[in-house]
Amino acid sequence: MNMALLRMTLKKNWVLIAIFYGILTMYLSVMISMFDPEEVNKLLEMVEMFPENLMKAMGFTSIATTLTAYLASWLYGMLMLGLPMVYCIILGNRLVAKMVDNNSIAYLLSTPNSRIRIIITRGVYAILSLILLFTAVTATGVLLSESIYPGLLDIAAFIKLNIITAMVNMVVMMISFFFSCLFNEAKYSSLLGAGVPIIFLLMNMLSGVSDKIEYLKRFTIYGLFDPVGVINGETVWQAQLIYAAIIAVLFSSAVLIFNKKRLPI
Amino acid sequence: MSERPLIEVKNVTLTYRSGKGVFDLDFNVKAGEIMGYLGPNGAGKTTTIRALLGFMKPDRGECLIGGLDCTKNAAAVQQRLGYIPGEITFPDDMHGDEFLKFISDMRRTAKNGHKGLNNNHKNRQKELTELFELDLKGRIRKFSKGMKQKLAIVTAFMHDPEILILDEPTSGLDPLMQNRFEALLSEEKSKGKTILMSSHLFEEVEKTCDNVLIIKDGRIVKQSDIHGLAASQRKTYIVRTSDAARLAALMEGENFETGPLASADSLEIFVNSADTGRFIRILAGADILDLDVKAQTLEDVFMQFYTGNTGDGGAAKQNEHGIT
Numbered sequence: 193m194n195m196a197l198l199r200m201t202l203k204k205n206w207v208l209i210a211i212f213y214g215i216l217t218m219y220l221s222v223m224i225s226m227f228d229p230e231e232v233n234k235l236l237e238m239v240e241m242f243p244e245n246l247m248k249a250m251g252f253t254s255i256a257t258t259l260t261a262y263l264a265s266w267l268y269g270m271l272m273l274g275l276p277m278v279y280c281i282i283l284g285n286r287l288v289a290k291m292v293d294n295n296s297i298a299y300l301l302s303t304p305n306s307r308i309r310i311i312i313t314r315g316v317y318a319i320l321s322l323i324l325l326f327t328a329v330t331a332t333g334v335l336l337s338e339s340i341y342p343g344l345l346d347i348a349a350f351i352k353l354n355i356i357t358a359m360v361n362m363v364v365m366m367i368s369f370f371f372s373c374l375f376n377e378a379k380y381s382s383l384l385g386a387g388v389p390i391i392f393l394l395m396n397m398l399s400g401v402s403d404k405i406e407y408l409k410r411f412t413i414y415g416l417f418d419p420v421g422v423i424n425g426e427t428v429w430q431a432q433l434i435y436a437a438i439i440a441v442l443f444s445s446a447v448l449i450f451n452k453k454r455l456p457i
Numbered sequence: 458m459s460e461r462p463l464i465e466v467k468n469v470t471l472t473y474r475s476g477k478g479v480f481d482l483d484f485n486v487k488a489g490e491i492m493g494y495l496g497p498n499g500a501g502k503t504t505t506i507r508a509l510l511g512f513m514k515p516d517r518g519e520c521l522i523g524g525l526d527c528t529k530n531a532a533a534v535q536q537r538l539g540y541i542p543g544e545i546t547f548p549d550d551m552h553g554d555e556f557l558k559f560i561s562d563m564r565r566t567a568k569n570g571h572k573g574l575n576n577n578h579k580n581r582q583k584e585l586t587e588l589f590e591l592d593l594k595g596r597i598r599k600f601s602k603g604m605k606q607k608l609a610i611v612t613a614f615m616h617d618p619e620i621l622i623l624d625e626p627t628s629g630l631d632p633l634m635q636n637r638f639e640a641l642l643s644e645e646k647s648k649g650k651t652i653l654m655s656s657h658l659f660e661e662v663e664k665t666c667d668n669v670l671i672i673k674d675g676r677i678v679k680q681s682d683i684h685g686l687a688a689s690q691r692k693t694y695i696v697r698t699s700d701a702a703r704l705a706a707l708m709e710g711e712n713f714e715t716g717p718l719a720s721a722d723s724l725e726i727f728v729n730s731a732d733t734g735r736f737i738r739i740l741a742g743a744d745i746l747d748l749d750v751k752a753q754t755l756e757d758v759f760m761q762f763y764t765g766n767t768g769d770g771g772a773a774k775q776n777e778h779g780i781t
Contacts, residue, residue, distance in 0.1 A: 204550060452514075455513065
C-alpha cells in the first residue's frame, strides 16, 4: 500500500463514486416512495397485468408485501447489480489498463515503489470504493425509509442484504480489475472486463424467463445471490465465503500477473 | 566496490513477438561517466532502457544498476534513479505543480525514512523550474510538447539522483532550452552523476558525452570514447590543381581513398584525422590552386554504420583502422 497513490486515486475518481451514489439514491427514493403499505394489493394486481416471465427476467421474482422484501425484490434483483456493474467496469479499466495503454504508469513505476505495492494500492481502492458506495447507499436507504415509513424497514435484514450485494459487486469489480491487469491494451481490457460480467448478468436474467433454463443462473456469479431469500432469513455465510474466496483469488492472480508481465512503456 | 560499474548490461537479449528487439547487448557505464546511446528510430534504444528500468525482463542476460537486478529489485533501483521516458505521458487531468508534489510523495516510502524530498530537493525543484522557465500552473493536458518535456526533466532531476537514464531528453525543446539542458548535464557531471542518454542527435552526444555506444538493428555496432570517434572522423578534401596527372601520381601508393572527380581539375580525397600531416606534405609537392574541406560530423561516422556494409564498406573499414 502506498498512501500517496491511494489519495491520488481517490482524488481522481471520487466523482465516479458520487455519480453512482446519486443514481442509486434516486432509484432508492423513487422505489421507497412508491411503496404504499395500504395499496400493496393494488401493486400486486398491476404486476399481474404483465407477463410473468417478463417480470421474472427483470428480477421481480416474488411479490413482496413488506417494505424490506419489496426493496429486495424490486431494487436488489436487478438494479443494484446492473448499475454498480457499470461503475465496476469503468473503474476497473481505468485503474490499470488505461495507464499502461497510455504509458502514464511509467511515472508510477519510476518511483521507489514495487509493482506489487502499486497494483495492490489500486486494487484496494477498487474494493474500498465499493464499500464506501454501499455504506452510503445503505445509510441513505435506512434514513429514507425511516423518514417516510418509520419502523417499517427491517434494518438488520436490509444491512445483511447490502453486504451480500456489495460482495457480489466486488466479484464483478475484481473480474474487471483482473482483465485490466492482464492486458496491456485498454480495448482488450474493457472488452473482457465488461463482456464477462454482462454475460453473467444476461444469463441471470434469462434464467428467470423459463424454468427450463433456470439452471443458467448457476453458472454465473449470481447463482448464490438470492436477495429475497436473504430477507426471509436464509443463511448467507456460505455464499459470502465463496464470494470472498473468488475475490481473493482474482485479486492475487491479478497482482501476480501484473508483477511478472512485460510492460511496453 | 568502487570499481564496479554503476550500470551493467550483461549479454542481454530481449525480443518482441515481431522478432525485433535487442540482441547480446553487453556494456557498462562507470560511476561518473556520461554515456551517449546513439541509434536511429527502432534500433532498440528504448527497449534497452525498458530493461534497465525493470519494465521488461530480458529473455537472456541481466541488467544491474548499483549491483542490483533491475527486474527483481526495481523499487530499490528506482531509489537511486532519475528517468525521462522517451514517450512522455502524464497521468490524466493533473496540474503541473500537483504532479511534482505527487511524485515527491511517491518517493517518500517507509524504506527511505519518510523523507522523500527534503528542503534541498524542494529548492532544486524550484531552481530547475526557473532554469527551464516552466510555468507549473494549469493542466498538464493543455501543456505544449516542449512544456511537457521540461516537466519531465524537472521530474527526473529534482530528487538529485546519482544515476540518470534519459531517453531522448531534448526532443521538443527549442535550441535555447537545449543549451540549458546541456549546461545542466555538465553541472550534473561535475557532481559525479552517472548518466546514460539516448539520442539521435549527434551534436548533442558529441557535446555532452564521454563515451558513445552506437546501436543498429538491436546490436551494438560500435563502442568508443568520444575522442576516439572524433579521431576516426575522415575529412573530405577537395583539391584543385593545375596538373591533375601529377597529383594523381603523387597520391599513388599512399593509401588515400579518392572520390569521384568533382571536375576535370579537382580531386576529392578522404583523409583520416591522424593522417592529416602526411597528406599535407604530399600536397606540398603539387601545384595546388585551391583546397576545400568538407568536414564530416559524427553523423557521417554514424551513417557509415547505419547504412551498413553495402557500398560504403571500404570506408567503414578504413575508419576502424583509424581508431587502432
